[in-house]
Amino acid sequence: MFDVIVIGGGTIGAAxxxxxxxxxxxxxxxxxxGTIGGxxxxxxxxxxxxxxxxxxxxxxxxxxxxxxxxxEAELGESIGAKRVGSLQIAxxxxxxxxxxNLAEIATQFGITNHWVDAQEVKAMVPWINEGKVLKASFMxxxxxxxxxxxxxxxAKAARRxxxxxxxxxxxxxxxxxxxxxxxVRTQQGFYAAPFVVDAAGAWSNLLxxxxxxxxxxxxxxxxxxxxxxxxxxxxxxxxxxxxPDAMAYSRPETGGLLFGIRDRESPxxxxxxxxxxxxxxxxxxxxxxxxxxxxxxxxxxEFFSGV
Ligand SMILES: Cc1cc2nc3c(=O)[nH]c(=O)nc-3n(C[C@H](O)[C@H](O)[C@H](O)COP(=O)(O)OP(=O)(O)OC[C@H]3O[C@@H](n4cnc5c(N)ncnc54)[C@H](O)[C@@H]3O)c2cc1C
Numbered sequence: 001m002f003d004v005i006v007i008g009g010g011t012i013g014a015a016x017x018x019x020x021x022x023x024x025x026x027x028x029x030x031x032x033x034g035t036i037g038g039x040x041x042x043x044x045x046x047x048x049x050x051x052x053x054x055x056x057x058x059x060x061x062x063x064x065x066x067x068x069x070x071x072e073a074e075l076g077e078s079i080g081a082k083r084v085g086s087l088q089i090a091x092x093x094x095x096x097x098x099x100x101n102l103a104e105i106a107t108q109f110g111i112t113n114h115w116v117d118a119q120e121v122k123a124m125v126p127w128i129n130e131g132k133v134l135k136a137s138f139m140x141x142x143x144x145x146x147x148x149x150x151x152x153x154x155a156k157a158a159r160r161x162x163x164x165x166x167x168x169x170x171x172x173x174x175x176x177x178x179x180x181x182x183x184v185r186t187q188q189g190f191y192a193a194p195f196v197v198d199a200a201g202a203w204s205n206l207l208x209x210x211x212x213x214x215x216x217x218x219x220x221x222x223x224x225x226x227x228x229x230x231x232x233x234x235x236x237x238x239x240x241x242x243x244p245d246a247m248a249y250s251r252p253e254t255g256g257l258l259f260g261i262r263d264r265e266s267p268x269x270x271x272x273x274x275x276x277x278x279x280x281x282x283x284x285x286x287x288x289x290x291x292x293x294x295x296x297x298x299x300x301x302e303f304f305s306g307v
Contacts (some may be wrong), residue, residue: 002029002164005184005193007171007207009036011147013199014154015171018071028163029191030155031184033170037151039201042145042246045224045260047240049086049253050138051106051113053098058109068145070155075160079145084252085239086142087121091303095244096135103137113139124286125241127233127257129305143250150160163228163272174207205271218268222260229255246299261296 003026006017014037017030032038050061072079088103090096106113116138118130124138159165166186173185174196183192198204202219227234240251250259 001280002027002193003189004028004192004195006030006195006197006199007011007174007184008032008039008199008201008204009151009152009155009165010039010041010168010201011037011154013197014151014158016197016199017163018154018158018161021158021163026160028158029093029135029193030163031166031169031171031186031191034168036155036165036167037148038201038277038282043153045249045251045258046144046147046150047083047142047249049085049139049142049240049242050111050168051088051109053102053105055105055109058105058111061108065143068150075153075157078144080149080254081143081145082141083141084237085140087125087239087241088302089121089128089241089243090135090136091132091243091245094132096212098244099137101137106137106139107123111139113137116170116295126235126242127304129303131305132303138239142240142302170215171200171207176211203271203272207248219271219274220266220268221263223263224258226253226258227256231255233257243300243303246303248300248303256272259300261300264296299305 004020006013006020009030009032013030013032017028017113021028030036037218046274048061048064048206050058050065052058052061068079068081070284088099090099103113103115114137116124116136121128121136122130142249156163162212169186170187171184175182175185175190175254181194181196183190184196198207200207203216204217234252234255236255236256238252240249242249247262247264248259250257252258
């Protein structure tokens with residue numbers, strides 16, 4: 001018997017379990033069908049850039065930064081945020097104008113930023129073709145943080161506050177009687193609770209739809225690549241990059257480069273077609289699966305020098 005059951009130990013569910021347990025509202029349980037942080041959290045590029053064209057999201061990101069510091073203080077240990085900074089890079093006049101706009105927004109919100117020229121970008125990011133860099137803005141305080149690590153840090157802090165963790169325990173059904181939630185059914189049996197939080201990520205609808213509560217969300221494809229290690233070309237201290245002309249982003253990854261290119265079409269699937277886990281499975285399999293790099297990677301390739 002619990003007061004609140006949270007389904008899903010990703011960043012959202014683990015953070016929810018943490019904040020609920022911190023408020024000492026009663027007994028909190030966190031269920032995950034696999035390992036904590038093993039869903040999207042273990043695949044995220046995990047860029048936490050602060051400045052956004054949609055300014056209403058900036059206070060949320062800034063709150064995230066404050067929450068991370070508070071979590072580290074509570075745990076008494078680092079959760080591994082890498083403060084490498086981020087570079088917004090423009091290769092065209094149109095994008096240069098939008099980067100100027102972003103720099104103004106950053107200043108308004110108190111986010112440290114300054115302009116860097118093509119040579120300075122090259123010094124920070126050795127793989128860049130500096131001939132393509134028309135304008136670049138550097139935000140030195142931006143971090144990236146493995147979402148997998150973050151989910152586990154939240155779960156650990158939740159457990160310290162008394163929450164009970166149930167990894168490897170799949171919730172098969174949210175149970176309700178007379179229109180009120182009474183608990184969840186798992187392969188290990190029934191657990192009672194008057195409140196259930198559905199934080200099952202891309203699988204959330206599978207649990208809510210039988211209760212006639214469709215959630216307005218769908219799993220969409222997101223792709224990145226990781227190169228072989230080459231610390232001279234991809235130093236671990238290099239900043240993240242955001243390159244709107246190529247709809248691309250990058251960050252260092254264990255001596256290599258992690259780079260993502262945003263889908264122009266965002267293919268999505270029905271939650272019922274999702275694999276049980278993402279491990280070893282392509283999210284959306286199609287003949288054109290790999291051609292995104294050929295089709296949409298052309299612009300990004302121009303920003304590479306000698307590769
Ligand atoms: C390639 C890629 C790149 C990304 N890059 C970024 C980025 O740079 N910055 C950023 O902010 N975000 C990024 N994201 C998005 C980010 O990963 C997600 O928004 C975030 O991890 C979602 O968290 P979640 O807790 O909702 O879902 P998840 O992390 O997927 O957690 C859901 C959990 O629910 C569990 N679960 C599901 N069904 C059940 C069930 N029936 N019973 C029990 N447990 C269940 C799963 O096992 C899973 O652990 C990226 C995502 C991808 C895929």
